[in-house]
Amino acid sequence: MGIYLAGAAGRKPALPIAFEGLEAAAHQVLDPELLGYVAGGAGDERTQRLNVEAFAQWGLMPRMLVGAAQRDLSVELFGQRFPSPIFMSPVGVLGACREDGDLAVARASAVTGVPMFASTLSAATLEQVRLAQGATPGFFQLYPPNDPELSQSLVSRAEAAGYAGIVVTVDTWVNGWRPRDLSSGYIPMLRGLCLENYRSDPRFQELVAAQPAGQAGAVELTWAGIFGRPTLNWSDIDALREATSLPLIIKGICAPEDAKKAQDHGADGIICSNHGGRQANGGLSALQCLPAVVGATGLPVLFDSGVRSGTDVVKALALGARAVGIGRPYVYGLTVAGAAGVEQVLRGILAEADLLMAVDGYAAIADLVPEALHRVAGPA
Numbered sequence: 001m002g003i004y005l006a007g008a009a010g011r012k013p014a015l016p017i018a019f020e021g022l023e024a025a026a027h028q029v030l031d032p033e034l035l036g037y038v039a040g041g042a043g044d045e046r047t048q049r050l051n052v053e054a055f056a057q058w059g060l061m062p063r064m065l066v067g068a069a070q071r072d073l074s075v076e077l078f079g080q081r082f083p084s085p086i087f088m089s090p091v092g093v094l095g096a097c098r099e100d101g102d103l104a105v106a107r108a109s110a111v112t113g114v115p116m117f118a119s120t121l122s123a124a125t126l127e128q129v130r131l132a133q134g135a136t137p138g139f140f141q142l143y144p145p146n147d148p149e150l151s152q153s154l155v156s157r158a159e160a161a162g163y164a165g166i167v168v169t170v171d172t173w174v175n176g177w178r179p180r181d182l183s184s185g186y187i188p189m190l191r192g193l194c195l196e197n198y199r200s201d202p203r204f205q206e207l208v209a210a211q212p213a214g215q216a217g218a219v220e221l222t223w224a225g226i227f228g229r230p231t232l233n234w235s236d237i238d239a240l241r242e243a244t245s246l247p248l249i250i251k252g253i254c255a256p257e258d259a260k261k262a263q264d265h266g267a268d269g270i271i272c273s274n275h276g277g278r279q280a281n282g283g284l285s286a287l288q289c290l291p292a293v294v295g296a297t298g299l300p301v302l303f304d305s306g307v308r309s310g311t312d313v314v315k316a317l318a319l320g321a322r323a324v325g326i327g328r329p330y331v332y333g334l335t336v337a338g339a340a341g342v343e344q345v346l347r348g349i350l351a352e353a354d355l356l357m358a359v360d361g362y363a364a365i366a367d368l369v370p371e372a373l374h375r376v377a378g379p380a
């Protein structure tokens with residue numbers, strides 16, 4: 001209603017409301033190499049498109065006259081109450097998309113109450129990011145490095161900084177085949193961007209110091225040597241479980257068998273995600289995988305990959321997600337308009353979800369059950 005009243009007074013929203021317009025606006029601002037890195041995915045990006053299209057295959061059954069005037073969208077996550085069922089998925093190049101981008105996203109988290117999952121790859125340290133998140137709990141996302149001491153150091157720093165949980169991403173121990181980045185020979189980190197968590201780490205500094213004296217690009221080369229852990233396996237999860245008493249959440253699970261293993265190895269939660277189609281191409285949409293992952297364990301299952309709108313959020317919740325991760329939409333909001341842009345994107349998605357629940361007669365998240373969704377029929 002506020003938007004319509006402002007419109008009557010001749011004022012329009014600062015950012016496009018729909019995802020397509022937002023993406024187009026970001027395309028105007030980002031340099032082409034970085035745009036390729038952010039917007040691109042693996043292979044011919046079929047899986048990335050499928051992630052988005054999968055939502056269109058489901059429709060919510062509208063129910064009338066049920067009294068949905070008051071809605072409650074709050075959720076409990078890892079022992080804390082959050083005002084809404086969305087979170088900001090970890091994105092590693094916020095500081096490249098906009099100056100102080102990590103801190104701008106953290107400030108948007110502080111004012112909206114939407115938790116930020118802060119990436120290992122950032123242009124501000126995890127301590128600075130946590131401070132900027134204010135009273136909203138934050139989660140630290142770890143890419144397990146190929147150096148157990150560095151892993152331990154990052155986890156200890158996240159604990160000391162006051163994060164509410166550790167999110168371990170397990171689908172990116174090696175980068176996927178990304179034609180856009182391969183064509184431009186571009187990875188932000190090898191240009192020295194978004195490495196602040198490493199540069200500020202005593203263990204990483206030791207690794208840099210071990211490079212031959214006078215080695216040009218020692219930081220970037222050291223990073224390239226430890227970023228991925230080729231042997232990553234469940235015993236690494238055991239080690240992380242030992243290393244922290246914080247909730248441990250495993251990101252990048254699509255198979256129900258892996259969800260069970262996550263539970264066996266002490267995880268507190270799972271993020272069903274295919275990394276937005278950036279890692280493997282020719283696979284399943286993340287949404288297709290969600291119901292079986294939810295059914296495999298009693299653990300809370302969060303979801304991301306392909307979420308573009310409030311209706312997508314509602315559908316993922318109905319398929320069993322405890323909370324739903326926003327990826328590229330908030331990155332584009334940041335790119336175009338900084339913290340205010342992130343805030344507008346999050347508030348827009350939440351308002352759409354809330355309004356859909358109102359008009360379709362679902363007053364509570366608990367009412368969003370799988371039976372409320374139906375397969376959309378093809379053309380007759």
Ligand code: FNR
Nearest residue numbers: 038089090091092119169275276305306307327328
């Ligand atoms: C990501 N993602 C990601 N995930 C992660 O665990 N750590 C990270 O540092 C990053 N970095 C990153 C950078 C960029 C540019 C993108 C687009 C994505 C994956 C992210 O958390 C999430 O899984 C996807 O973004 C979800 O897909 P959509 O909604 O963006 O299509």
